[in-house]
Amino acid sequence: MMKILVTVKEVAEVEDDFEIDGLGIDEAYLEYDLNEWDDYAVEEAVQIAEAGDDVEVVSVTIGPERSEETIRMALAKGADRAIRVWDDAFESVDLLDVAAKTRLLAAVVEKEDPDLVLTGVQAADDGFGATGVSVADEVGFEWAAVVNELDLDADGGVANVRRELEGGVEELTEVDLPAVLTIQTGINEPRYASLRGIRQAQRKEIAPMSLDDLGFDASALDSPIALTGMSEPESESDATLFEGDAEETAAQLAEVLREKGVGAQ
Amino acid sequence: MTVLAIADHRRGSLRDVSYELVSAGRQLADATGGDLHVAVISGNVEEFGEKLNLTGVDTVHTVENGEEFNHDVYAGAVEALYDEVDPTVLLMPNSVNGLDYAPAVANALDLPLVSDAVDFSYDGGLTAIREMYGSKVETTIEVDAERVAVTIRGGEWPAVADTGDAEISAFDYSPDGDLGSRVLGFEEVAGGDVDITDADVLVSVGRGIEEEENLELVEELADALGATLSSSRPIVDAGWLPPNRQVGQSGKVVTPDIYLAVGISGAVQHVAGMKGADTIIAINTDPNAPIFDIADYGIVGDLFEVVPELIEQFE
Ligand SMILES: Cc1cc2nc3c(=O)[nH]c(=O)nc-3n(C[C@H](O)[C@H](O)[C@H](O)COP(=O)(O)OP(=O)(O)OC[C@H]3O[C@@H](n4cnc5c(N)ncnc54)[C@H](O)[C@@H]3O)c2cc1C
Numbered sequence: 001m002m003k004i005l006v007t008v009k010e011v012a013e014v015e016d017d018f019e020i021d022g023l024g025i026d027e028a029y030l031e032y033d034l035n036e037w038d039d040y041a042v043e044e045a046v047q048i049a050e051a052g053d054d055v056e057v058v059s060v061t062i063g064p065e066r067s068e069e070t071i072r073m074a075l076a077k078g079a080d081r082a083i084r085v086w087d088d089a090f091e092s093v094d095l096l097d098v099a100a101k102t103r104l105l106a107a108v109v110e111k112e113d114p115d116l117v118l119t120g121v122q123a124a125d126d127g128f129g130a131t132g133v134s135v136a137d138e139v140g141f142e143w144a145a146v147v148n149e150l151d152l153d154a155d156g157g158v159a160n161v162r163r164e165l166e167g168g169v170e171e172l173t174e175v176d177l178p179a180v181l182t183i184q185t186g187i188n189e190p191r192y193a194s195l196r197g198i199r200q201a202q203r204k205e206i207a208p209m210s211l212d213d214l215g216f217d218a219s220a221l222d223s224p225i226a227l228t229g230m231s232e233p234e235s236e237s238d239a240t241l242f243e244g245d246a247e248e249t250a251a252q253l254a255e256v257l258r259e260k261g262v263g264a265q
Numbered sequence: 266m267t268v269l270a271i272a273d274h275r276r277g278s279l280r281d282v283s284y285e286l287v288s289a290g291r292q293l294a295d296a297t298g299g300d301l302h303v304a305v306i307s308g309n310v311e312e313f314g315e316k317l318n319l320t321g322v323d324t325v326h327t328v329e330n331g332e333e334f335n336h337d338v339y340a341g342a343v344e345a346l347y348d349e350v351d352p353t354v355l356l357m358p359n360s361v362n363g364l365d366y367a368p369a370v371a372n373a374l375d376l377p378l379v380s381d382a383v384d385f386s387y388d389g390g391l392t393a394i395r396e397m398y399g400s401k402v403e404t405t406i407e408v409d410a411e412r413v414a415v416t417i418r419g420g421e422w423p424a425v426a427d428t429g430d431a432e433i434s435a436f437d438y439s440p441d442g443d444l445g446s447r448v449l450g451f452e453e454v455a456g457g458d459v460d461i462t463d464a465d466v467l468v469s470v471g472r473g474i475e476e477e478e479n480l481e482l483v484e485e486l487a488d489a490l491g492a493t494l495s496s497s498r499p500i501v502d503a504g505w506l507p508p509n510r511q512v513g514q515s516g517k518v519v520t521p522d523i524y525l526a527v528g529i530s531g532a533v534q535h536v537a538g539m540k541g542a543d544t545i546i547a548i549n550t551d552p553n554a555p556i557f558d559i560a561d562y563g564i565v566g567d568l569f570e571v572v573p574e575l576i577e578q579f580e
């Protein structure tokens with residue numbers, strides 16, 4: 001029996017035109033989706049489960065009730081069950097920092113006692129790129145960040161991974177289990193949830209967990225890191241923007257390109 | 266206030282961000298008239314130590330231990346150095362290797378972590394600027410703690426190049442017990458049919474293209490312009506183009522005369538691979554897309570309308 005815990009986050013995507021309301025983006029301009037990196041992490045876990053026997057995949061999220069829809073996507077793609085950590089105390093928190101997420105997710109790891117934890121490299125919204133490795137340190141697991149290939153040798157107690165470095169170089173590393181791996185996009189081809197999967201997901205369990213259930217009180221969310229401002233970056237653009245309809249703008253661009261010798265044979 | 270910055274190196278060379286960490290570190294140390302310590306761990310530390318003897322650096326600590334990065338060695342060494350140097354701010358790079366040890370170190374030392382900072386200041390406490398939502402907004406982060414760990418984004422601080430008069434001192438560290446992870450080797454991603462770094466003109470396609478079938482449209486444009494086709498990462502992740510076409514941090518760094526970005530938002534990791542192009546042109550429906558910040562020319566418009574017109578212009 002092997003257990004894989006996958007952390008998944010519902011992230012907000014911002015529409016092209018948006019407005020900032022205080023310390024956040026006005027809800028009207030946000031759409032929610034499963035974090036891209038976590039989609040790959042779920043797929044990786046499900047593929048491992050499909051290839052072996054007796055592998056359980058549990059997904060965990062810290063998120064409000066709304067995020068259950070997103071969590072169901074992980075279930076529809078093949079996760080066996082889900083845990084959702086939330087509490088009224090979260091409502092008054094502007095930014096859940098890495099240390100707070102680490103505390104909470106580490107408590108879940110300790111409860112579930114998985115052999116492998118998969119997270120995404122980063123959350124597309126706040127993008128700390130830090131939660132997985134931080135959790136690994138907290139629970140005393142080994143880890144590897146930015147993994148784009150995973151070959152699990154559960155009997156040998158190791159995972160052979162490729163870490164994607166800068167400039168098209170990959171590092172081949174052997175990591176002792178249990179481990180936390182942060183998964184990079186492109187490691188696999190995430191599936192679309194099938195209709196059958198979606199139907200089955202309706203019957204799967206999303207277990208709620210409060211701070212109390214994890215052995216904490218509201219002080220677990222205290223953080224020395226405060227979000228104190230949000231603004232649209234001042235455009236540093238000195239681009240010449242062509243005006244007009246598609247035909248007109250294309251013609252102006254074509255002129256610039258021709259001046260630069262493009263297309264001249 | 267003392268600042269401790271950890272250099273980044275790989276396969277025999279210091280990475281650019283190491284020199285940027287020196288100016289970022291100096292900026293903070295200056296704010297309080299403190300010292301800047303720089304540490305380099307593993308590899309040819311003697312050579313690296315000399316190179317890191319830069320203006321503004323007070324002490325360089327060299328930690329000899331193996332050739333390449335290993336996060337268990339880094340985490341242990343940085344924690345030991347932290348105890349020795351007693352810094353107020355621990356600065357690390359937001360590189361792929363930084364992602365692999367900085368969060369563990371911050372957690373082990375119980376330091377609040379601000380990752381991927383693009384700017385900061387210090388006035389009794391650290392205030393940092395970081396981006397969110399794929400660079401669509403900028404946030405201010407204030408840290409109400411005596412000490413803090415920060416990772417900096419590459420390319421945001423100037424690189425320091427001038428030699429200084431730092432003390433270079435060897436720091437003794439060896440990990441206790443077996444390491445839980447072992448680096449077995451490296452591999453370059455396969456070359457393939459085309460070398461996009463050779464092209465004078467690149468037509469580069471991003472997620473705005475939506476479907477694999479639509480790639481034909483940009484292929485046609487590349488043909489009409491006599492250009493080579495490249496792409497952002499999601500196109501390669503989806504398997505629509507091979508890895509040797511990917512521009513960016515983990516793909517190729519290209520410096521063509523003309524880079525035409527079609528349906529690419531301009532995420533930092535993409536820009537890292539193409540900001541050196543002579544002329545950057547963007548076609549994007551989103552006027553706020555960060556690609557326009559570095560573009561010389563742009564069309565705010567739908568690629569499915571603009572690209573066919575552009576093809577027509579060259580037929
Ligand atoms: C460690 C790491 C390494 C990475 N390495 C790389 C790398 O090497 N290269 C890379 O590219 N990325 C890399 N990334 C990913 C990067 O963060 C972005 O996710 C990626 O660059 C986004 O690609 P995109 O711009 O094509 O897609 P998106 O960000 O989704 O942008 C699509 C754009 O298309 C526009 N658009 C949509 N429809 C239309 C239309 N009809 N007409 C015109 N425009 C339209 C949208 O407005 C949007 O701006 C890396 C990430 C990490 C964490």
Ligand SMILES: Nc1ncnc2c1ncn2[C@@H]1O[C@H](COP(=O)(O)O)[C@@H](O)[C@H]1O
Pocket residue numbers: 007008009010035037038060061062063101118119120121122123124126127128129130131132
């Ligand atoms: N609120 C959350 N709930 C569950 N997992 C999370 C949450 N935030 C971050 N993670 C996980 O940690 C990864 C990295 O996130 P971050 O460090 O915030 O960039 C994500 O891809 C998720 O897998």
